[in-house]
Amino acid sequence: MQELSQTAFLVAATLKVLAVFAGVMGVVALLTLLERRIAAFIQDRLGPNRVGPFGILQPVADGLKNFLKEETMPATAAQPYFLLGPLLSLVPALVTFAVIPFASPLPTPWGVVDMIVADVPIGILYILALSSLAVYGVVMGGWASNNKYSFLGGLRASAQMVSYEVALGLSVVVVLIVAGNVTLTEMVWRQQQMGLWFAFPLSLAFILFVISAFAETNRLPFDMPEAESELVGGFHTEYSGMKYAMYPMAEYAHMLTSSALMATLFFGGWDIPFWRGDDAFRHEGIWIQGFDGEGSPVPAVLAWWKTILTFGSFAVKTSFFILLYMWVRWTVPRFRYDQIMQLGWKVLLPTALAYVMVVAVTVLSLDTVGVPYGFVWGAILTMVSALCTAVFLWVVDRGRILSGAAYGLRERYRIQARTLGREAVTPFGVGGSGTTA
Amino acid sequence: MPPKVKVVRRPEPERTSYLRATLKGMALTFRHLVNPNKVTIQYPEERPVLSPRWRGTHRMEVHADGRPKCVACGLCPTVCPANCIRLVGGEDDQGNRYPVVYEIDEFRCIFCGMCQEVCPVEAIHVGVDYENAEYTRDRFVYDLDRLMEQDHPTALLWDPSDPRSE
Amino acid sequence: MAESYVPLLILFALSGATGLGFLAISHILNPRRPTPQKDMPYESGMIPLGDTRARFPVKFYVVAISFIVFDLETVFLLPWAVQARELGWGPFLAVALFVVVLAVGLIYEWRKGGLEWE
Numbered sequence: 001m002q003e004l005s006q007t008a009f010l011v012a013a014t015l016k017v018l019a020v021f022a023g024v025m026g027v028v029a030l031l032t033l034l035e036r037r038i039a040a041f042i043q044d045r046l047g048p049n050r051v052g053p054f055g056i057l058q059p060v061a062d063g064l065k066n067f068l069k070e071e072t073m074p075a076t077a078a079q080p081y082f083l084l085g086p087l088l089s090l091v092p093a094l095v096t097f098a099v100i101p102f103a104s105p106l107p108t109p110w111g112v113v114d115m116i117v118a119d120v121p122i123g124i125l126y127i128l129a130l131s132s133l134a135v136y137g138v139v140m141g142g143w144a145s146n147n148k149y150s151f152l153g154g155l156r157a158s159a160q161m162v163s164y165e166v167a168l169g170l171s172v173v174v175v176l177i178v179a180g181n182v183t184l185t186e187m188v189w190r191q192q193q194m195g196l197w198f199a200f201p202l203s204l205a206f207i208l209f210v211i212s213a214f215a216e217t218n219r220l221p222f223d224m225p226e227a228e229s230e231l232v233g234g235f236h237t238e239y240s241g242m243k244y245a246m247y248p249m250a251e252y253a254h255m256l257t258s259s260a261l262m263a264t265l266f267f268g269g270w271d272i273p274f275w276r277g278d279d280a281f282r283h284e285g286i287w288i289q290g291f292d293g294e295g296s297p298v299p300a301v302l303a304w305w306k307t308i309l310t311f312g313s314f315a316v317k318t319s320f321f322i323l324l325y326m327w328v329r330w331t332v333p334r335f336r337y338d339q340i341m342q343l344g345w346k347v348l349l350p351t352a353l354a355y356v357m358v359v360a361v362t363v364l365s366l367d368t369v370g371v372p373y374g375f376v377w378g379a380i381l382t383m384v385s386a387l388c389t390a391v392f393l394w395v396v397d398r399g400r401i402l403s404g405a406a407y408g409l410r411e412r413y414r415i416q417a418r419t420l421g422r423e424a425v426t427p428f429g430v431g432g433s434g435t436t437a
Numbered sequence: 438m439p440p441k442v443k444v445v446r447r448p449e450p451e452r453t454s455y456l457r458a459t460l461k462g463m464a465l466t467f468r469h470l471v472n473p474n475k476v477t478i479q480y481p482e483e484r485p486v487l488s489p490r491w492r493g494t495h496r497m498e499v500h501a502d503g504r505p506k507c508v509a510c511g512l513c514p515t516v517c518p519a520n521c522i523r524l525v526g527g528e529d530d531q532g533n534r535y536p537v538v539y540e541i542d543e544f545r546c547i548f549c550g551m552c553q554e555v556c557p558v559e560a561i562h563v564g565v566d567y568e569n570a571e572y573t574r575d576r577f578v579y580d581l582d583r584l585m586e587q588d589h590p591t592a593l594l595w596d597p598s599d600p601r602s603e
Numbered sequence: 604m605a606e607s608y609v610p611l612l613i614l615f616a617l618s619g620a621t622g623l624g625f626l627a628i629s630h631i632l633n634p635r636r637p638t639p640q641k642d643m644p645y646e647s648g649m650i651p652l653g654d655t656r657a658r659f660p661v662k663f664y665v666v667a668i669s670f671i672v673f674d675l676e677t678v679f680l681l682p683w684a685v686q687a688r689e690l691g692w693g694p695f696l697a698v699a700l701f702v703v704v705l706a707v708g709l710i711y712e713w714r715k716g717g718l719e720w721e
Contacts, residue, residue, distance in 0.1 A: 006606075013610035021617050042466045046477040070634050072641045087622045094618040098611055118610040125681070155663050162670045169677035176684040242629035246622065327470070331462045338719075341666070345718045349673065350709065353702055356680065360687055360695055367688055393456055418714075 004111035012113045017098075020117050024097050024253060029059035031252040035326055042330045062245075069241035074146055077238065081144035086239065086246035089137025092130040093253035099126050100260045101185050103270050103311035104280050105287065107302045112287060115270075115307060116185060123183035124172060127261065131168075131216055134254065135161050141247070142235035154235035156224060156337060163344035164215035164222075167208055170352035174205040174359050175265050178381070188269040189281040193290065194378045197273070199266040201381035204355050204389045206266045208348055210324075213258040215344065217251060220329040224337050259321035260314075267317050270310035277301070278310050351392055358388055489593040492548045492563040495541050496591055497584035505585055506560035509536045513552035513561055521545035522552065539581040544574070553594055562591035665717055676705050 004012060033048065033055055040047030048055040073082060099122075103115035120126060135158045142154015175198055179187045191197050199206045215222040236247050263269060272278050279289045280300040289300035335343070362384045371377045478485055498506045509526030525538035550563045566589035571577055683690070683698050712718060 009606065010609065014613060017610050017613045017617060021614060021621075025621075038470065040477075041470045041475070044469055044472065044474075044476050046475050046479075067629050067632050068634075069629075070636060071629060072637070083626060087619075087626065090622050090625075091615070091618045094621070095611070095614050098614050117614060118607055120607050120611065152659070155659060159663050159666045163666060166670060166673045166677060169674065170680070173677060173680050173684045176681065177687045180685060180688060182681075182685060241633065242625050246625060327463060327466060331466045332459060341718070345669070346713065350706070353706060353709075356684075357699060357702060360684075360698075363688060364692055364695055368692075 004113065008110040012108075012110075013117075016113075016115075016117050020097060020102075021094065024094060024256065027256055028249055028252045029063070030056075031256065031322065032062065032248070033058045034322075035252075038323070038326045039330055042327070066242045066245040071241035071243055072238070074238050076146045078144045078146065081140050082238075083243070085137050085141030085144055086243045086250075087137075088140060089134060089250040090246045090253070092133040092137075093250040093257070096127055096130045096254070096257045097260065099123055099184055100257070100264055101188060101269055102260070102314045103307045104278050105282075105302055106304060106307045112302060114185070114282070115311070119183065119185060121183060123181070123186075124176075124261075124265075125182055127257070128165075128169060128172065131254070132165060134216075134250070137247075137250065138235050141239065145235070145238035147238055150235050150237045153237070157218060157235055160222065160224065160337075160340055160344070161216055161218070163341060164212045164348070167344060167348035167352050168212040168216060170349070170356060171205040171208040171212065172265070174202055174352075174356055177356070177359055177363055178202065184264050184269070185281070187265060188271060189279070191268045192271050192276075192279040192281075194373065195375040196378035196382070197266060197268040197271070201378045201385055202266070202359065203382070203385045204351070204392055205359075205385075206262075207389065207392070208352055208355070209262065209266065211343075211348065213262065214325070214328070215340065217254040217258055217325075219251075219255065219325055221332045221335045222340055223334060224340060255322060255325055256318070259318045259325065262321045263314060263317035269317075270314040272310060272313045278306050355388055358384065487565050489565065489590075491565045492550045492592050493566040493589075494543055494564055494569055494587070495546075495552075495579065495584055496562045496564045496587040496589065497539070497581065498560050498562065498591075499585050503585075505536060505539070505581060506558050507536045507539060507556075508558055508560070509534045509539075510557060512555045512557065516551045516555045517546075518549060518551065519545045519547045536581060539584070541579050541584065543569075543577045543579060550592060550594055553592065563594075564589045564591050669712065669717070672705070672708070676702070 036058075037047035037049075037055065048058045051057040051061050073079070098117040099120060101114070101116040101119075105112050105114040107113075138161070139154050139158045142150045142152075142157070145151070175187065176182065178198065178201065179190045181187070181190075187198075194201075214220075236244055239247065270278075276290065280287050280302060283297055286297070287300040287302060288297035290298050359381070362381055366377055366380060371380065500506055509524060511524060511526065514520075514522040514524045521542040521544075523538060523540040523542075524536055526534055527537040528534055548563060553559075553562045561584075564587060566587070679701065680698065683694060687695065
């Protein structure tokens with residue numbers, strides 16, 4: 001298991017880049033078809049199945065159509081920014097996949113090649129940074145169109161994405177407390193060491209991450225920015241042809257990356273459950289499978305068939321989350337914009353902050369007591385998290401914080417009354433001025 | 438008499454669990470997802486089942502020797518609500534009336550079937566046919582020869598078991 | 604360690620080239636038939652009224668400010684979280700104090716209505 005030489009590393013890197021890029025583009029194209037097919041199946045009909053076998057060539061037809069369409073541009077639009085908007089949306093979406101490990105390392109005659117495009121030390125910070133960049137594409141598209149609807153749509157979209165990035169970052173902080181490193185390969189390794197995927201010990205972080213990821217990628221129930229019936233097309237009203245197509249491509253690429261992240265952070269990435277044989281991590285230069293009873297490393301046995309199996313496991317988990325995205329989209333109605341903002345700032349943010357503190361206390365207590373990092377450690381954390389999740393779902397979910405228009409109105413009267421220092425006289429009766437939200 | 442009052446119990450917002458409602462909804466959509474019975478008709482391999490009273494493009498009946506049954510009485514252009522039938526009548530040398538020009542503009546037609554109802558000799562019929570796409574607009578004006586050579590079944594506007602039908 | 608960034612550069616270049624390629628190809632293959640109606644900004648079929656660079660509501664600005672504050676809080680929490688287990692209780696108490704201070708700010712903003720109707 002020697003290290004790769006310089007040229008071998010470059011060759012392997014280029015091959016991996018090409019493979020991952022082609023894979024991401026292919027999957028994004030297939031996702032457009034899959035979305036339509038799943039939507040149709042849920043609605044008791046068949047989707048497009050004429051173009052190729054099972055409609056496989058439909059994305060090709062769509063892409064060809066988008067290339068050949070006339071692209072109108074409003075005469076008063078800011079031209080360079082109009083062109084730049086879709087580009088800024090698409091490029092970060094395509095490159096975000098680079099730090100996600102998708103299989104166990106592959107032994108080749110020239111050395112061991114790890115199945116991640118760029119094993120940079122910054123890991124998940126790269127992904128957080130690029131998802132912030134995605135906001136730029138939306139805002140720029142909305143502003144450059146020189147159209148009031150697009151402008152407001154872009155602004156609302158960016159406000160929504162930005163509000164949920166805080167909750168996203170905080171749920172990642174929870175995972176970092178347990179994982180101890182920002183790189184995703186280390187997170188997979190920690191889950192393998194613990195014998196439990198992080199979704200169980202950190203269940204509330206998983207729920208918060210899922211909700212925030214739905215809002216980040218502008219998917220229903222958070223798709224107010226592109227709600228077709230509300231703001232025409234929102235920020236992409238004035239776009240047509242390929243420039244428009246780059247926005248949904250970016251959205252599907254973000255969806256793919258978020259699903260892969262959910263699988264990696266919370267479901268073990270490429271780990272196959274209940275099997276120690278696939279654990280692998282580069283520990284001080286050698287690949288180990290774990291530590292035995294005395295703490296000395298056990299070398300890992302790498303094989304090409306293990307790579308394929310673990311890639312299959314990763315693909316299954318990512319596909320499950322993508323299906324979850326689509327399944328939820330065709331089930332739940334859209335949230336109103338103020339409900340989205342309320343959820344992000346008043347529910348997710350305080351919950352995430354409190355949960356960070358609870359997990360930190362639990363972890364430090366477990367370490368102080370001396371429980372070794374392993375299954376028992378994880379099981380205790382699971383019970384604490386299950387308690388927090390139950391509290392979150394049963395207390396917070398009762399329609400007190402996030403509810404219909406009437407509740408917000410009541411709240412507004414209360415704030416007014418408190419500001420004026422008197423009792424609130426509302427259509428719901430006379431209420432006190434000191435009650436809390 | 439006082440009207441019957443039905444009391445609808447709606448769940449109060451403070452007592453509902455949105456999570457349970459969402460999960461019930463997701464179970465429903467999942468059941469639809471895996472349900473193998475879809476309502477899509479795979480045209481052109483499968484055709485929709487049309488009822489015998491379905492009204493489509495027209496057909497002119499002919500006598501055994503190939504002459505149209507139409508006697509150019511002028512009832513169908515008069516009754517047509519969309520004004521789509523153009524009829525110019527004439528007499529042949531034996532004194533029988535026949536249509537010199539008979540055109541139906543299928544674009545204007547609303548396929549109501551009144552021309553078939555009103556025809557005293559059961560010459561013009563609306564047919565059970567819809568597969569007649571053309572490349573140019575003027576191909577949609579059916580003249581007499583074209584109407585005579587259509588071969589699809591005609592709409593059954595009267596109930597055969599009704600003794601007053603013919 | 605620096606060489607692990609090279610694949611990232613290659614991927615960036617490839618993605619950027621693809622994006623530019625899409626724009627270029629569609630620019631070449633497009634039919635261009637501008638009409639006055641197509642050039643106008645879309646406002647549900649009417650002639651657009653008013654200037655599009657009009658003032659927009661201030662609540663977006665408030666959201667942006669709140670986001671900056673809490674995102675910076677997240678950024679400060681990140682290095683602590685990575686080392687949380689090694690550092691122990693002392694730094695945890697310091698960080699807890701930091702989070703409590705910011706939580707007080709959040710509660711203040713909530714009660715004052717800064718998070719309303721947005």
